[in-house]
Amino acid sequence: MYPEQFEYQRPSSVSEAIGLLTANPDAKIIAGGHSLLPAMKMRLAAPAALVDIARIPELKGISASGDGATIGAGATYRELMDDAALAAAYPVVAETCDKVGDPAVRSRGTLGGSLAHVDPAADLTAVMLALGASVTATGPNGARTIGIDDLFVGLLTTTLEPDEIITSISLPASSAGTKQAYEKHSHPASGYAVAGVAVALQVDGTTCTSARIGVTGAPEYAMRATAAEDALVGKELTAETIAAAAEKATEGLGELNGDVYASAEYRAHLVKVLTRRALTRAAL
Amino acid sequence: MSATASAPVTAISMTVNGKEHSAEVEPRTLLVHFLRDALGLTGTHIGCDTSSCGACVVHLDGDPVKSCTVLAVQADGASITTIEGLAGEDGSLHPVQEGFWEKHGLQCGYCTPGMIMTGAALLERNPHPTEEQIRHELEGNLCRCTGYQNIVRAIQFAAEQSS
Ligand SMILES: Cc1cc2nc3c(=O)[nH]c(=O)nc-3n(C[C@H](O)[C@H](O)[C@H](O)COP(=O)(O)OP(=O)(O)OC[C@H]3O[C@@H](n4cnc5c(N)ncnc54)[C@H](O)[C@@H]3O)c2cc1C
Ligand code: FES
Numbered sequence: 075m076y077p078e079q080f081e082y083q084r085p086s087s088v089s090e091a092i093g094l095l096t097a098n099p100d101a102k103i104i105a106g107g108h109s110l111l112p113a114m115k116m117r118l119a120a121p122a123a124l125v126d127i128a129r130i131p132e133l134k135g136i137s138a139s140g141d142g143a144t145i146g147a148g149a150t151y152r153e154l155m156d157d158a159a160l161a162a163a164y165p166v167v168a169e170t171c172d173k174v175g176d177p178a179v180r181s182r183g184t185l186g187g188s189l190a191h192v193d194p195a196a197d198l199t200a201v202m203l204a205l206g207a208s209v210t211a212t213g214p215n216g217a218r219t220i221g222i223d224d225l226f227v228g229l230l231t232t233t234l235e236p237d238e239i240i241t242s243i244s245l246p247a248s249s250a251g252t253k254q255a256y257e258k259h260s261h262p263a264s265g266y267a268v269a270g271v272a273v274a275l276q277v278d279g280t281t282c283t284s285a286r287i288g289v290t291g292a293p294e295y296a297m298r299a300t301a302a303e304d305a306l307v308g309k310e311l312t313a314e315t316i317a318a319a320a321e322k323a324t325e326g327l328g329e330l331n332g333d334v335y336a337s338a339e340y341r342a343h344l345v346k347v348l349t350r351r352a353l354t355r356a357a358l
Numbered sequence: 359m360s361a362t363a364s365a366p367v368t369a370i371s372m373t374v375n376g377k378e379h380s381a382e383v384e385p386r387t388l389l390v391h392f393l394r395d396a397l398g399l400t401g402t403h404i405g406c407d408t409s410s411c412g413a414c415v416v417h418l419d420g421d422p423v424k425s426c427t428v429l430a431v432q433a434d435g436a437s438i439t440t441i442e443g444l445a446g447e448d449g450s451l452h453p454v455q456e457g458f459w460e461k462h463g464l465q466c467g468y469c470t471p472g473m474i475m476t477g478a479a480l481l482e483r484n485p486h487p488t489e490e491q492i493r494h495e496l497e498g499n500l501c502r503c504t505g506y507q508n509i510v511r512a513i514q515f516a517a518e519q520s521s
């Protein structure tokens with residue numbers, strides 16, 4: 075099915091793209107198009123113009139080491155999976171990308187697009203929460219840094235302005251080399267997360283010194299499971315402490331999503347089970 | 359912009375199966391429609407409206423993509439391979455095509471072009487995948503007929519052809 079008519083623009087720099095967005099409030103950014111185009115084909119979205127940022131050189135590139143990582147917003151899932159240095163420091167990123175959609179989706183979809191779109195069933199949103207990422211967003215007034223905890227605020231809603239572009243995503247040194255894992259229950263038809271849990275743990279010996287847990291699929295938008303995190307910090311990581319923390323994984327997530335495939339009760343159960351599995355795989 | 363106003367068009371050019379093509383298209387033209395309607399390459403199929411079925415998979419600069427979820431304008435300047443471009447110039451079948459022939463990897467054949475393009479892309483990246491990896495990589499390709507067993511065997515057959 076065809077989308078509605080629109081005008082197509084392909085700027086070659088971030089500043090040119092921002093100019094186009096500022097000049098036309100009905101224009102929308104397109105990156106990989108794998109959230110936007112399905113919506114446009116169903117006529118759920120009909121932007122007057124598309125500003126294609128996929129080829130802007132500033133949005134490309136991944137540099138990673140044990141001291142942190144900077145990822146261009148335009149990096150595709152496949153590029154993230156193929157970067158050896160990123161995989162060494164933050165293995166959960168490649169692990170998760172391999173669980174997104176299917177190989178064709180992984181060819182096109184971008185990290186920046188996933189974070190800007192905040193689909194409630196997206197995967198990388200939870201992982202970026204667990205890793206304590208921050209995004210750099212550039213708009214008409216210049217660039218600013220937004221911590222991942224301040225980016226997602228509602229269903230498909232972020233604190234980005236309409237004429238702001240996520241240009242890069244940074245991962246802190248503190249989460250490089252942490253014990254990390256992502257567990258997902260995929261929707262059998264769409265492949266999206268019915269529920270997904272990402273964890274990143276710092277340990278001293280066997281004692282947990284820091285824990286970040288991101289939950290997606292079940293809550294209205296990806297959120298941290300802070301009660302479960304608090305239940306781990308300062309504790310010996312054992313099967314018992316992990317089970318006790320996992321029991322708290324739904325605390326503070328608000329009303330959970332429910333649909334014909336999975337009720338809110340079932341999703342709550344999944345979040346606890348997936349939290350236990352992710353923590354166990356990461357830590358034990 | 360309403361659909362009745364004169365539609366904006368954009369000039370594009372791309373290499374399809376080694377041949378250069380230039381055209382003016384409406385930006386909303388999907389790559390699959392450009393391939394099928396403008397270039398007459400109807401081997402690439404459309405099986406859904408929801409980016410789910412994979413019947414439309416082609417290679418864009420070597421990567422498998424769902425051509426129903428890429429705009430033709432996004433593929434401007436790219437090199438595209440469709441099922442028509444997979445066999446050798448002398449007509450010799452690609453190993454994955456041979457595998458579908460040898461292992462009876464199809465029934466109605468509707469899903470087959472997408473299956474073959476996804477299988478060929480997989481073997482480019484991973485020449486000797488496990489059965490589990492093959493099944494994982496086929497998650498975006500739906501088949502209503504075969505039950506998948508012989509599709510997996512067809513790709514295994516192709517993998518065994520390369521040492
Ligand atoms: C069949 C299918 C299965 C899928 N399965 C999964 C899955 O299992 N898990 C999952 O997480 N996702 C899944 N997806 C979605 C996919 O991951 C999308 O690619 C992703 O959500 C959006 O990235 P994009 O680059 O394609 O964004 P686009 O579709 O291009 O854009 C999405 C939105 O973000 C905005 N945007 C894009 N880039 C930026 C930027 N740099 N700065 C500011 N705004 C920006 C756009 O304006 C738009 O509103 C699936 C998609 C399909 C089609
Ligand atoms: S036609 Fe492209 S995925 Fe179904």
Ligand code: FES
Pocket residue numbers: 463464465466467468469470500501502503504
């Ligand atoms: S052979 Fe009929 S859909 Fe696959």
